[in-house]
Amino acid sequence: MTDWKKVRSEFPALENWTFLNTATFGQLSKRAMEAETCHFSRRDQYACSDFMEWFGDADSIRGVIARLIHAQAEDIAFIPNSSTGLSLLIGGIDWRPGDRVITLEHEFPNHYYYPSFLAARGVEFVEVPYESFYDAITERTRLVALSMLNYSTGFRTPLAEIAPFLRERGVLLYVDGTQGLGALEFDASAIRPAMLSVNGYKWMLSPTGAGFMYVDPALRDTLPPSIIGWRSHHEWRDHENLHHGAPEFGANADKYEGGMLAFGPIYGLAASVEMMLEIGPRAIEERVMALAALTRDALRRSGGILLADEDRNYDSPIVTAQFENQDARIVSRELQARKVLVAARHGNLRVSPHFYNNEEDLERFERELRSVL
Secondary structure: OOOHHHHHOOOHHHHOOEEOEOOOOOOOOHHHHHHHHHHHHHHHHHOOOOHHHHHHHHHHHHHHHHHHHOOOHHHEEEEOOHHHHHHHHHHOOOOOOOOEEEEEOOOOOHHHHHHHHHHHHOOEEEEEOHHHHHHHOOOOEEEEEEEOEOOOOOOEOOHHHHHHHHHHOOOEEEEEOOOOEOOEOOOHHHHOOOEEEEEOOOOOOOOOOOEEEEEOHHHHOOOOOOOOOOOOOOOOOOHHHOOOOOOOOOOOHHHHOOOOOOHHHHHHHHHHHHHHHHHOHHHHHHHHHHHHHHHHHHHHHOOOEEHHHOOHHHOOOOEEEEOOOOOHHHHHHHHHHOOEEOEEEOOEEEEEOOOOOOHHHHHHHHHHHHHHO
8 A cells, every 4th residue: 555645755845845747747755856966966976987887877767767668778868858759750751752740739839840840851741639630640740749747738648549549540649748758658669659757747756857758679779869879889888998980879779869868857757667567556546546536526616617528538646627707727826826736728627636746735826726716
C-alpha cells in the first residue's frame, strides 16, 4: 500500500499552494532537486575530471527510462524538448509531393507548425476530428502525429487501437508523451510507435531541459541524425583520440544526440523516474485517475459542462470544463489569486491533478471555485 502522504511530503511547493496544474508544469521532488545539486557539487569536487563517468551514468539512466516504458536502453536518446524529436523525424523523411501528414483537431501547436511548413514541398497537412480519423488515412499518408493526451481538452488518444491500424498500412506513428507519461502507463513494446518524444517538465516531474525520445529500431535504420557532432562517430568514447573524418554512426538511439548532454537536468529526471518505478506505474495511474474522477465530480457540482460526460475518450488526467457566461481565463486568474493553480486553454478551465495531490486539494478547489463563480 503506497503511503501517499509520505509521497506528497517530497514536494515542497504543495505546502503553500493548492496545485492542480501539472499539465502546465509538474512539481519537482526533493530527491530530483538533490540529484541535480549533487551533480554540480561533484563538478566542484572533481573539477570535471570525471566527465566521462557522467556518460556512463547517462547510459544507466537510459535503462531506467526504458524500464518505465517497456523498451530497451539502446532505444533511448536524450533531448531538451519534444519539438526536437518531432523535428528530427519530419526533417529526416524523404517527402514527395502529395504525401500527407495527419493529426487530430485541437492538437498541440508542435503538430501544426512543422507539418504546415511542408506545404512548400507539396505535402498535405490534414487536421481531423477523431470520428473521421480512420477515413483520413489514405495510401498517401506517411506520418500521423498525436499526443497521449490533448493539452486543451483532455482527449485521451486510443493509441492501442490506432497503432496497429497504422502499422498494417506502413504509416509512421509519432507520439508526444509530454502530456501523459508519468501519470499513465505506456508500453512501447505493445504500441510500437516510430518515435515517442517526451519533455520531462510536466507529468515526469523533471527539471526543464530534461527530455527523451524512444526511437524504434526499424526507424533508426533509415532516419539520419539531424545534429552531427563529436559524439556522432561510434567510437566517440575514445575521447583522447577522436576520429577525424566522416562519422560512422552507431546503431543505438544515442547517435541522435550529437554532443554534450544537459547532465544536471538528466540526473533530476532519473531521480523522478526512479521514484515512479518505486511507487509503480500501475499504482500511479490508478491514483491519478481516481483523483481525476473526483475532479470531474467537483466541476459538475459547480455547474461545469464536461466533455467527459459525452465521450469516454475524455476519461483523462486532464479534466476540462466550461461554465455558462464565464471566461475560463478570468476564473483561472481569480483562483490563482487564492493560491489555487489551474489553467485556461481555448475556453476550457483545465484541472490536472497528479499522484502528489490528495482529496483535500480537491475539496479546497471546489470551495474556491464556487466562491469565484
